[in-house]
Amino acid sequence: MNDFAIDIRGLTKKFGENIVVNNLSLQVERGSVFGFLGSNGSGKTTTIRMICGLLMPTSGTGRCLDLDIQNDSEEIRSRIGYMAQKFCLYEQLTVIENLRFIGEVYQLSDLDDRISEQLKYLRLENYKDRRARDLSGGWKQRLSLASCLLHSPEILFLDEPTAGVDPKARKEFWDYLHEIAIEKGTTILVTTHYMDEAEKCTNLAYINQGNLLYTGTTTGIIPFSKIISYVSDIQRQQQAWMTSEIGRRYPAVTTSFVNNQLRISSRDQEILNEILERYPDSQFTRVAPSFEEVFIGLIS
């Protein structure tokens, strides 16, 4: 058996003349929580749809659970769970009715036990008779996750599962993802625009306009990026003025306000040295780059 839950080689997707995914190769280890990152429109959903057998690639090959993504799409779909960006359940049905409906579609034999397990693990028991339309965003997202897990998928694809969800609910959701990856060996491929969530993944791929910029461990992306960062405690008025001046003079440098400090980052140490010399009163100190600086730096 292949060690990889997902193994794609040179996958390309064109819509007309528009190359949306370009010669993409990725391997996702079984049991990993794999973050699939990239700015809006960079081709993440398109790639996921090809891996799930929902969309034919223009060229390239791929295996998902050791099945061919072009020829075995039906079997792939029966063994994976896919939580799309949009809430896809029935708003007028209750939580339990939604789960029962999904279970019947999958023709699951021990449905009551499976529903009880999901209600318990996702702490949905108190909400089981509430209509989906009356749930808040965080609870809707748990219900979506429960419905994707009902048939015990071997891989779970989650497309921006926590967009608009509050930090506590997002944390609980992520704790649960790690729990199922560890306890059940489920492979999870998740897209997110939240940097704190990217840091929670075991492995990452980062794409831009359909091209792969990085794939590897989560900790490996910082040294790979070669981004260098400095921070200064200067006054707020000065920060605004310096940000616009640095932005104008040094387009290759990223500036940001974090924790009431001015941060500058770039891959070019010479340019950063020039800034340190130009603004000696700012007393910049070197710090580890943040994930945000790394991701922005890699595409600039």
Ligand SMILES: Nc1ncnc2c1ncn2[C@@H]1O[C@H](COP(=O)(O)OP(=O)(O)OP(=O)(O)O)[C@@H](O)[C@H]1O
């Ligand atoms: N069926 C289609 N026909 C034509 N163009 C499409 C189609 N589906 C997607 N695209 C285009 O492909 C590009 C990539 O879209 P995709 O949804 O894969 O990006 P994404 O990385 O998932 O974006 P986001 O983070 O905003 O969800 C976009 O420019 C989109 O408009």
